Amino acid sequence: MSGQKFDNKIVQWVDERLPIFSVLKESAVDYPTPKNLNYWWNFGSLAGFMLVVMILTGIFLAMNYAANTAIAFGVVEHIMRDVNYGWLLRYLHMNGASFFFICVYIHIFRGLYYGSYKAPRELLWALGLLIYLVMMGTAFMGYVLPWGQMSFWGATVITNLFSAIPVVGDYIVTLLWGGFSVDNPTLNRFYALHYLLPFVIFALVFLHLVALHTTKSNNPLGIDVTGPQDTIPFHPYYTVKDLVGIGVLLLIYLAVVFFAPNFFGEPDNYVPANPLVTPPHIVPEWYFLPFYAILRAIPDKLGGVLAMFGAIVILFFLPWIDSSKVRSAKFRPIFKQIFWIFLAVCLVLGYCGSQPPEGQIVVVGRIATAAYFLFFPLLWVLGKIEKPKPLPQSISAPVLKGASAGHAAQKMEKA
Amino acid sequence: MRKFLTSTFAAALLAVAIPAAAEEGPALERQNWSWHGPFGQYDKAQLRRGFQVFREICSNCHSMKLVAYRNLGDLGFTEDEIKAIAAEKQVQDGPNDQGDMYARPARPSDRFVPPFPNDQAARVASNGALPPDLSLMTKARVGGPDYVYGILTGFKDTPPEGVTIPDGMYYNTAFPGHQIAMPPPVNDDQVTYADGTKATKEQISKDAVAFLNWAAEPELDQRHSLGVKTLIFVFVMTILFYALKRKIWARLH
Numbered sequence: 001m002s003g004q005k006f007d008n009k010i011v012q013w014v015d016e017r018l019p020i021f022s023v024l025k026e027s028a029v030d031y032p033t034p035k036n037l038n039y040w041w042n043f044g045s046l047a048g049f050m051l052v053v054m055i056l057t058g059i060f061l062a063m064n065y066a067a068n069t070a071i072a073f074g075v076v077e078h079i080m081r082d083v084n085y086g087w088l089l090r091y092l093h094m095n096g097a098s099f100f101f102i103c104v105y106i107h108i109f110r111g112l113y114y115g116s117y118k119a120p121r122e123l124l125w126a127l128g129l130l131i132y133l134v135m136m137g138t139a140f141m142g143y144v145l146p147w148g149q150m151s152f153w154g155a156t157v158i159t160n161l162f163s164a165i166p167v168v169g170d171y172i173v174t175l176l177w178g179g180f181s182v183d184n185p186t187l188n189r190f191y192a193l194h195y196l197l198p199f200v201i202f203a204l205v206f207l208h209l210v211a212l213h214t215t216k217s218n219n220p221l222g223i224d225v226t227g228p229q230d231t232i233p234f235h236p237y238y239t240v241k242d243l244v245g246i247g248v249l250l251l252i253y254l255a256v257v258f259f260a261p262n263f264f265g266e267p268d269n270y271v272p273a274n275p276l277v278t279p280p281h282i283v284p285e286w287y288f289l290p291f292y293a294i295l296r297a298i299p300d301k302l303g304g305v306l307a308m309f310g311a312i313v314i315l316f317f318l319p320w321i322d323s324s325k326v327r328s329a330k331f332r333p334i335f336k337q338i339f340w341i342f343l344a345v346c347l348v349l350g351y352c353g354s355q356p357p358e359g360q361i362v363v364v365g366r367i368a369t370a371a372y373f374l375f376f377p378l379l380w381v382l383g384k385i386e387k388p389k390p391l392p393q394s395i396s397a398p399v400l401k402g403a404s405a406g407h408a409a410q411k412m413e414k415a
Numbered sequence: 416m417r418k419f420l421t422s423t424f425a426a427a428l429l430a431v432a433i434p435a436a437a438e439e440g441p442a443l444e445r446q447n448w449s450w451h452g453p454f455g456q457y458d459k460a461q462l463r464r465g466f467q468v469f470r471e472i473c474s475n476c477h478s479m480k481l482v483a484y485r486n487l488g489d490l491g492f493t494e495d496e497i498k499a500i501a502a503e504k505q506v507q508d509g510p511n512d513q514g515d516m517y518a519r520p521a522r523p524s525d526r527f528v529p530p531f532p533n534d535q536a537a538r539v540a541s542n543g544a545l546p547p548d549l550s551l552m553t554k555a556r557v558g559g560p561d562y563v564y565g566i567l568t569g570f571k572d573t574p575p576e577g578v579t580i581p582d583g584m585y586y587n588t589a590f591p592g593h594q595i596a597m598p599p600p601v602n603d604d605q606v607t608y609a610d611g612t613k614a615t616k617e618q619i620s621k622d623a624v625a626f627l628n629w630a631a632e633p634e635l636d637q638r639h640s641l642g643v644k645t646l647i648f649v650f651v652m653t654i655l656f657y658a659l660k661r662k663i664w665a666r667l668h
Contacts, residue, residue, distance in 0.1 A: 035667065077481050077550075080634070087634040088641075232667065240660045247653030254649060258642025259453050262554060270555035270631075280591075 027213050032231035033238050034219035036395050040114075041217070042245035043107040048205060049246055050100035055198050057093040065145065067191035069184045072147035073272040091261040097139050098264040099253045101287040104132060112318075113339055115327030116218040122319040124211040129315055131204045136288065138197040141190040143285055148269030153282045155182045155190070161295070164302040181275065222327025223391050230395035281356050289353030290346050290372075296357050297369035307369065314376055321376050323383030331389040335382055338375065345371045443561040443589065446621065450628065453643055456636050457629055462490045464608055465626025468619055470500075471606055473549060476541055476597075478529030481550035482630050485523040489633055497523045504528035542583045544596035553624065554631045560624045565589030567620035570599040 004022040006012045015021040064083050066075045079086035108128070111117055117125035140158060144151045159176045163169040178185025216225060225231055232238075256263055264286060268279045284292050291308050298304035314321075329336040345368050352365035449458040466487070469479070484501035492500070502520040506528055509516035521528055529548075531537035538545050556562045569589035574580050580594060587595040601619045608614055629635070 074481070081481065081486075087638065236663050237667070240656065240663050243656045244653065244660050247649060247656045250649045251646065251653060254642070254645055258638055258645065261638075267555050267557050267559075270551040 027209070027234075028239075029233065029235040031213060031234035032225070032228070033217055033234050034225055034230060034395055035232045035237075036219050036221065037217065037238070037241075038220050039241075039245065040106070040110040040220075042242060043103050043110060045242040046245050046249050047100060047103040047107055049249070050096060050103055051198070051201060051205065054093060054096050054100060055202070057089050057096060058195075058198065060089050061093055062195060065191075067145065067188050069147060069187055069273070072145065072187060076146045088257070091257045095253065095257050095261060095264060097142065098286070099249070099256075100135070101139070103249070104135065105287070108132065109343060111218075112342075113329045114218055114220055115222050115322070115324075115329070117319045118322065118325075118327050119319065120215045121211075121218065124208065124215060125319060126316055127204060127208040127211055129312070131201055131208060133312065134197055134201050134204065138194060138201065139285065139287065141194040141197075144187065144190050145194065146269060147187065147273045149271045149273055149277070149279050150266045150269040150282070152182060152273035152275065153279055154284055155186065157282050158284065159186075161305050161308075164305040166302070218327060219395060220328060220330065221392060221395060222330070223395065226394040226396075283354055286350070286354070289351075290349035291353070293349040293351075293353035293365045294369045294372065296353070297362075297365045307373075311372060314373070318376070318379075322379045323381075324379075324386060324388070325383075326388040326391065331391055332382075332386055333389065334386045335379075338378060338382065341371075342375045345375070443558045443565045445561055446564055446624075448560055448625070448628070450625075450635055450639075453639060453646075455639060457625065459491045460610060461622050461625045462629050463492075464610070464612060465622040465624070465629070466490060467608070468601075468606055468623040469549075469626050472600055472619075473623065474527070475530055476537070476546040477549045478531070478537075478546075479527040479549045479630055480529060481526065481548075482633075483524060483526045484521065486633060489629065489636075494523070501525060542596060546597070549627055549630065551631045553628045560628050562589060563627060564620055564624045566595070566597075567601055567623065568617060 004015065004019075004025055006015060006021060011021055061079065064075070064079045064086065066072065076090070079090050081087075083089070111125065111128070140154075144155045159173055159182065162172045162176065165172060174180065176186070177183065178189055219225075266283065283289070291311060294311050295304040295308040298307050324332060324335065326332055329339055348364065348368045349372065352361050352368060355361045357365070448455070449461065450456060484497050487497050487500065488494070501523050504521040504525075505518045506521045506525055507516055508519050511517055529537075531540060534545055553560045553563055558565070566587060566589045569587045571586045571588065574586035574593070578586065578593070580586050584594045584596055585598055586593055601616050601623070603616050604614050605616075606614050606619060612618060632638075
């Protein structure tokens, strides 16, 4: 950490006492990054960018919001109508959640495709999943705050899941609600936690980065860095590449915010919460739909809840389930196919979750749920029987030859 | 892999396309609203006609509690006109120095005064059904403005064969379940427009929907024009970032 020399005397003085400049230089400027990262590697920084957008817009929204069931709906409309640019703040925040999840989902699937969860990055992967879990809690509670019909009924359905736990379930639900139904105490505690959890995410992101900078970034070839010829400094190469990504993300995100701000939303949430009127279809936000489908696929309440949580928990064990030593799907022909099937299964689950559970949707949902869980034992078996393509010697070897990595690998395969 | 990509993409498309088709009721006819598209803006003359429809017809039963009289400035009404419009209604205020509540004419800062003092009174006057508040109507229904237009123009004097409609209910093609408690609200020439627009049933309905959409999204004009400017800015910025990226990465080759 120390040992860095700075020309500026003040910077040097501070750094000898508190090495913020050294740390920054080491992890944001000089940080040796594989030179072959493709644009799929942008989504980590994009997710981080969205987290900052969410916290900033959220703080200013909180200045105008009031967590009280009698006025919460009206107060959100007050933000939309009377607060200067309140509509912009709220639409940025509301759609920001969706784009945060889009970035994180792509980031997770990128890690899956290129085997970024394998040794030595198991904890990096686990920390990422923890972030994802806390994000889900935060997003769920945020959705309750406008106190519309979907807020209320979504909260009722999801919190009721915990009543499936034997013996203590009902007590847990009462504790979550702060009463005997979703009501004012529920809204108050959700608001408090919705403000707290983003900072927990922030801390987890920090740990995620520490872990990342300890094990260093994976890369599309999935092979280890062999020396300085394989890496380039993070700044300016990846800072500027991340800026390109932020520009493209902003184009799509802002187009939705300005021209279709309610695209991801449910019309029912513009109807004030009414405990006496149940909406015909209660659906969670789109980013929960695959898990909602798994929950409903099991015809037993406790079983459904276990399967739903199991679907996430099992991801923590992925580094040990996958028995293949080869990371990147580039060199795993069968895994590559299975990866795309798995992605398709997740999308089908999402679709099933959005539909009323009737007729064929139930059957499709059950098959997709089985396929989701089958993926994991399959991964274990696959590692034992799959014959991977030969790996390149180093990252720079194919790059220096002026041929793409894929070509180099193919040549080696023939040789 | 390409095959899988296409299949996943198709699945994703299906997931987006099917829910719309699976909704109850007949497909809504999409109207050409002036505010559609990134460059769309409200037609102020239409909004004023729509406000006239709201004032003369809708507001007899429906409240619009989130909109204030001062907001009518968006429609091009002058301050004096707004004061006059507000003053037609009475609101309860107080207590005064004597500790008494009193009625006074509404001011521009007041929200639209609802037709009934409370929901129960609204139900009693409306055959048991509660006329919903219209502040967010076009945002709160699947189909938005097209749905509301479908309701206003979807009444049928005689229901299709085999369908019986109980007393006090009406048949409507757009309403889920087709049984609606609201009597047909608009007829040809029910209002007389000051600007000479011919008041057909369709015209009145369109104007009313335009006004309701403004009530639900009063920020839309500003949102669209700011959006176009912002996106042009971000587009140029992204191109510059990309050019910079190319230039910096060129050092490596």
